[in-house]
Amino acid sequence: MSKFWTILGFTYTSHLKSKSFIITTLITLVLIFGLANFQNILDWFDDGEGANHTETIAVIDDTDQTYSKLETSLTNMDENIEVTEFAGTEEEAKEAVKDDEFLGYAQLTLNDQGLPAAHFYAMSIAETNHVVDVLQQSLSQVKTEMITQQAGIDQATVQQIFAPVSIETESLQAEARSTEELNQARGLVYFMIFLIYFAVLMYGNMIASEVAVEKSSRVMEIIVSSVSPITQMFAKIAGIALLGLTQFGLIILIGYASLKTNQSELVGGIFEYLGLGETPVSTIVYAVVFFLLGYLLYAMLAAMLGSLVSRTEEVNQMITPMTLLIIAAFMIAMYGLNDPTASFVTITSYIPFFTPIIMFVRVGMLNTPFWEIALSMGILILTIFILANIAAKVYKGGVLMYGASTSIKDIRKALQLSKKE
Amino acid sequence: MTLVLKGVTKKFGSFTAVDQLSLEIPESQIFGFLGANGAGKTTTFRMILGLLQQTDGSIKWDEEPIHYNKSHLIGYLPEERGLYPKQKVENQLVYLGRLRGMDKSEALEQLDYWLERFKVPEYKGKKVEELSKGNQQKIQFISAVIHKPKLLILDEPFSGLDPVNVEMLKKAVFDLKEQGTSIVFSSHRMEHVEELCEHLCIMHKGSPVVHGGLRQIKRDFGKKNVRVRADFDVSFIQDISGVLRYRSLPEGCEVQVENEGISQYIFEAIQDKGFVRTFDIEEPSLNDIFIEKVGASYE
Numbered sequence: 001m002s003k004f005w006t007i008l009g010f011t012y013t014s015h016l017k018s019k020s021f022i023i024t025t026l027i028t029l030v031l032i033f034g035l036a037n038f039q040n041i042l043d044w045f046d047d048g049e050g051a052n053h054t055e056t057i058a059v060i061d062d063t064d065q066t067y068s069k070l071e072t073s074l075t076n077m078d079e080n081i082e083v084t085e086f087a088g089t090e091e092e093a094k095e096a097v098k099d100d101e102f103l104g105y106a107q108l109t110l111n112d113q114g115l116p117a118a119h120f121y122a123m124s125i126a127e128t129n130h131v132v133d134v135l136q137q138s139l140s141q142v143k144t145e146m147i148t149q150q151a152g153i154d155q156a157t158v159q160q161i162f163a164p165v166s167i168e169t170e171s172l173q174a175e176a177r178s179t180e181e182l183n184q185a186r187g188l189v190y191f192m193i194f195l196i197y198f199a200v201l202m203y204g205n206m207i208a209s210e211v212a213v214e215k216s217s218r219v220m221e222i223i224v225s226s227v228s229p230i231t232q233m234f235a236k237i238a239g240i241a242l243l244g245l246t247q248f249g250l251i252i253l254i255g256y257a258s259l260k261t262n263q264s265e266l267v268g269g270i271f272e273y274l275g276l277g278e279t280p281v282s283t284i285v286y287a288v289v290f291f292l293l294g295y296l297l298y299a300m301l302a303a304m305l306g307s308l309v310s311r312t313e314e315v316n317q318m319i320t321p322m323t324l325l326i327i328a329a330f331m332i333a334m335y336g337l338n339d340p341t342a343s344f345v346t347i348t349s350y351i352p353f354f355t356p357i358i359m360f361v362r363v364g365m366l367n368t369p370f371w372e373i374a375l376s377m378g379i380l381i382l383t384i385f386i387l388a389n390i391a392a393k394v395y396k397g398g399v400l401m402y403g404a405s406t407s408i409k410d411i412r413k414a415l416q417l418s419k420k421e
Numbered sequence: 422m423t424l425v426l427k428g429v430t431k432k433f434g435s436f437t438a439v440d441q442l443s444l445e446i447p448e449s450q451i452f453g454f455l456g457a458n459g460a461g462k463t464t465t466f467r468m469i470l471g472l473l474q475q476t477d478g479s480i481k482w483d484e485e486p487i488h489y490n491k492s493h494l495i496g497y498l499p500e501e502r503g504l505y506p507k508q509k510v511e512n513q514l515v516y517l518g519r520l521r522g523m524d525k526s527e528a529l530e531q532l533d534y535w536l537e538r539f540k541v542p543e544y545k546g547k548k549v550e551e552l553s554k555g556n557q558q559k560i561q562f563i564s565a566v567i568h569k570p571k572l573l574i575l576d577e578p579f580s581g582l583d584p585v586n587v588e589m590l591k592k593a594v595f596d597l598k599e600q601g602t603s604i605v606f607s608s609h610r611m612e613h614v615e616e617l618c619e620h621l622c623i624m625h626k627g628s629p630v631v632h633g634g635l636r637q638i639k640r641d642f643g644k645k646n647v648r649v650r651a652d653f654d655v656s657f658i659q660d661i662s663g664v665l666r667y668r669s670l671p672e673g674c675e676v677q678v679e680n681e682g683i684s685q686y687i688f689e690a691i692q693d694k695g696f697v698r699t700f701d702i703e704e705p706s707l708n709d710i711f712i713e714k715v716g717a718s719y720e
Contacts, residue, residue, distance in 0.1 A: 003519075003520055003522075006516070006519045007520070014508065014512070213505075214505070217503065217505060217506055218499055219503045219504055220503070221472070221499040221503050222497060222499065223517075224472060225471075225495070226489075226517070226520040227489060228489050400473070416433075416434070417433075417473070
């Protein structure tokens with residue numbers, strides 16, 4: 001057992017001290033910090049451009065009655081857009097726009113039915129999309145007002161007509177999630193899917209390459225002559241797991257700390273979106289359990305595949321099938337976020353290679369009965385045990401096998417090599 | 422503690438890598454294991470180490486099969502470099518030492534002793550990939566002996582070393598033998614084997630073709646070498662019956678004869694031809710025996 005800890009410690013510390021590990025962790029931390037302070041950074045940039053970013057539009061009113069109404073309606077709609085009545089000619093207005101005095105100018109006219117219309121002139125149409133929208137909405141309001149006045153309908157009635165109908169959704173099933181809860185859960189589940197996905201890809205790759213490095217440098221022969229390959233494989237998987245926990249621990253710690261300090265600014269923002277405020281404890285427990293089981297399953301797969309290659313360059317080629325599996329799981333999970341009750345989401349959540357991600361989607365988004373969770377977890381754990389057995393045998397043979405060809409078919413050769421006969 | 426192999430056979434599918442190999446290596450003995458590439462040397466070593474399971478036969482050390490619980494008593498130097506290229510010498514030797522059951526301080530102490538002995542203490546903090554091939558081999562050797570093994574397996578220990586370093590390593594191997602270690606050692610360099618081993622075995626296509634004490638093997642071989650240096654042309658010697666191989670030298674020749682008796686015919690044939698500077702009967706070299714038995718030429 002002491003050798004297990006020796007290998008675990010060596011794997012852990014040699015990665016911890018490696019440049020690539022330190023750099024990736026630092027970059028991630030900077031990103032997290034940036035994300036948490038997103039609002040501050042945005043504000044900071046906005047400050048640079050001037051605090052009161054108001055656009056002014058000149059209006060030439062050919063109708064002599066629309067301008068004042070437009071002004072009231074527009075000010076209500078967007079306070080960052082200002083209008084001024086322009087007394088000069090069109091030519092003068094054009095000059096003023098060119099001189100950057102105004103963003104653009106609008107010419108108000110009445111059409112043949114006596115309703116307002118406008119022409120809008122600006123230097124660039126792309127930059128003024130928003131302004132045009134606001135202008136159009138304001139004018140529509142003005143138009144409605146004019147028509148209703150003509151028809152003799154009073155303002156209160158008009159407001160009633162335009163008030164939105166409120167629909168409140170409520171599920172009949174007592175424990176079903178409300179829309180609000182669902183949105184919150186979606187945030188956390190989304191976050192966790194990414195976490196599991198990246199962890200499996202990154203650490204799976206790390207394990208496979210490390211096995212390949214040890215094999216290609218032949219240090220493997222010395223190691224497996226000192227300690228059983230199976231002990232070595234599991235010690236390595238545990239060492240990398242510890243490394244992953246360190247890395248994620250750091251990320252979560254920094255992320256949590258920066259979220260806390262910026263909480264006031266972030267209310268209603270990312271913080272709320274992630275639903276970190278009031279997530280049920282059970283969801284977090286399931287997240288951790290599925291994360292660990294998923295890691296274990298894929299780590300063994302990676303170690304097994306890594307033991308089959310002779311050169312480090314072949315690692316990527318070898319673990320491609322594994323990568324595809326995890327990408328498939330990720331895609332299905334993404335679909336499941338929007339439609340968690342789809343039957344193929346339900347079915348795939350029992351396939352052990354997909355369970356860690358997809359079952360978690362179902363757990364997070366639906367009120368999945370406990371027996372279903374237990375069943376999928378049982379299948380997953382059983383698969384882990386079976387795979388551990390196979391992986392250990394393949395690994396034992398694989399680490400001694402050197403050859404030009406590298407393919408999944410080598411699993412059979414490796415099994416034969418480790419067999420007693 | 423004696424290492425005993427009895428009827429050991431290893432088959433990979435239909436291919437027989439080692440066939441009915443029986444050996445006995447007692448304590449304090451250096452055993453030479455020779456053979457061409459693919460003769461089954463590394464496979465045998467792997468079976469002794471327990472990395473491969475033999476198809477048939479038994480391998481026992483101290484009357485018990487070898488398991489990982491004995492790994493602290495066994496040292497192994499693989500044929501190809503087996504070190505982490507990107508790890509510092511100190512780190513990985515302490516690590517490998519600990520995997521052989523040492524504790525850290527003990528491993529550091531032994532590491533300092535060996536680095537000092539091999540006159541390379543400055544490499545302690547260097548990465549292995551920064552060292553020359555020969556120096557890597559020294560580090561590799563240290564990794565095999567740092568835990569004072571009682572059974573040491575050296576696969577081509579002297580490859581890539583200059584003569585000075587070969588001497589240094591040979592001395593170390595001898596010292597270990599004096600301390601009671603059983604050493605199995607393979608090499609392509611016959612002079613190293615001749616110098617170090619009292620007992621040896623030549624493998625050919627998985628089977629031992631010659632096996633026993635060095636002196637006995639040479640005696641049993643029967644054939645002798647006769648070297649003649651003379652002032653006259655000696656090429657007629659190759660026509661004498663019983664002369665097997667003829668090689669001309671600048672001032673004479675070297676021939677292989679079927680047995681000692683033939684040398685006397687050669688002596689009679691040359692004694693009245695002129696001035697003879699040298700007439701010498703030699704034991705056959707291991708190289709001769711190897712070539713004869715394996716049928717392939719080795720340096």
